[in-house]
Amino acid sequence: xxxxxxxxxxxxADLGRAxxxxxxxxxxxxxxxxxxxxxxxxxxxxxxxxxxxRSLAADAGLPEEGGGFRRVALAHNVADRADxxxxxAEAAAAGAVITKLAQDSPHFVGRSGYFAxxxxxxWEVAWNPAFALGPDGALTLPP
Amino acid sequence: xxxxxxxxxxxxADLGRAxxxxxxxxxxxxxxxxxxxxxxxxxxxxxxxxxxxRSLAADAGLPEEGGGFRRVALAHNVADRADxxxxxAEAAAAGAVITKLAQDSPHFVGRSGYFAxxxxxxWEVAWNPAFALGPDGALTLPP
Numbered sequence: 499x500x501x502x503x504x505x506x507x508x509x510x511a512d513l514g515r516a517x518x519x520x521x522x523x524x525x526x527x528x529x530x531x532x533x534x535x536x537x538x539x540x541x542x543x544x545x546x547x548x549x550x551x552r553s554l555a556a557d558a559g560l561p562e563e564g565g566g567f568r569r570v571a572l573a574h575n576v577a578d579r580a581d582x583x584x585x586x587a588e589a590a591a592a593g594a595v596i597t598k599l600a601q602d603s604p605h606f607v608g609r610s611g612y613f614a615x616x617x618x619x620x621w622e623v624a625w626n627p628a629f630a631l632g633p634d635g636a637l638t639l640p641p
Numbered sequence: 642x643x644x645x646x647x648x649x650x651x652x653x654a655d656l657g658r659a660x661x662x663x664x665x666x667x668x669x670x671x672x673x674x675x676x677x678x679x680x681x682x683x684x685x686x687x688x689x690x691x692x693x694x695r696s697l698a699a700d701a702g703l704p705e706e707g708g709g710f711r712r713v714a715l716a717h718n719v720a721d722r723a724d725x726x727x728x729x730a731e732a733a734a735a736g737a738v739i740t741k742l743a744q745d746s747p748h749f750v751g752r753s754g755y756f757a758x759x760x761x762x763x764w765e766v767a768w769n770p771a772f773a774l775g776p777d778g779a780l781t782l783p784p
């Protein structure tokens with residue numbers, strides 16, 4: 499695993515309210531956003547995503563309550579589909595709990611899974627060719 | 642507020658265990674770390690920090706339990722001391738809850754405060770001249 503963070507997803511209760519807040523602070527919503535579903539913001543070499551916290555829990559394979567879910571996830575994007583499975587196996591070998599095995603996205607071309615670190619912090623390992631990765635690992639949202 | 646994340650702090654119960662985990666995955670601890678206190682990892686243009694979750698709660702001005710604390714905080718570092726107060730005021734005007742008013746660090750030259758976004762996600766706004774900010778806002782830990 500390279501030491502980098504590709505994306506930070508903040509789980510929100512009201513997407514519109516969250517968008518208004520971040521945009522009032524000067525963040526500019528990316529064209530990669532899906533109205534009413536998910537908002538993406540380019541932040542240097544990573545992206546911030548605002549997404550329903552219930553959807554995030556389901557995506558991560560965790561119950562909404564009682565399973566330690568914190569409504570936030572970091573993501574580590576990889577350049578190759580096979581790296582998703584390989585990195586999840588590495589994380590498991592290092593002591594992570596795999597909360598969701600790698601699977602192809604039902605919504606777009608991509609593959610991802612989730613692990614929780616020893617303190618329960620969630621990481622998604624994702625291959626998503628629509629989000630470009632530079633040679634230095636920086637993630638760039640589509641225009 | 643510029644759209645960037647300078648640092649992600651993961652609150653941990655056992656710093657040694659967390660270090661072993663991330664270092665097994667290939668992350669390299671920065672010389673800016675303080676043994677037994679805090680570990681920093683350079684991750685592209687930002688840093689990941691591992692810190693006692695109890696210390697993080699106290700630093701953020703939140704109770705350890707029952708106040709919505711999620712054991713994680715994002716940080717937005719600024720180049721000028723006065724920007725800390727200015728950005729916290731901007732966040733409050735946009736609807737954030739200030740969980741800790743700006744104050745000078747008792748430990749080093751620096752100043753910071755915290756706000757919670759409308760969903761309770763914590764942001765520290767920090768001026769810390771020991772952590773260099775590039776013209777593009779990228780944060781570089783000391784060697």
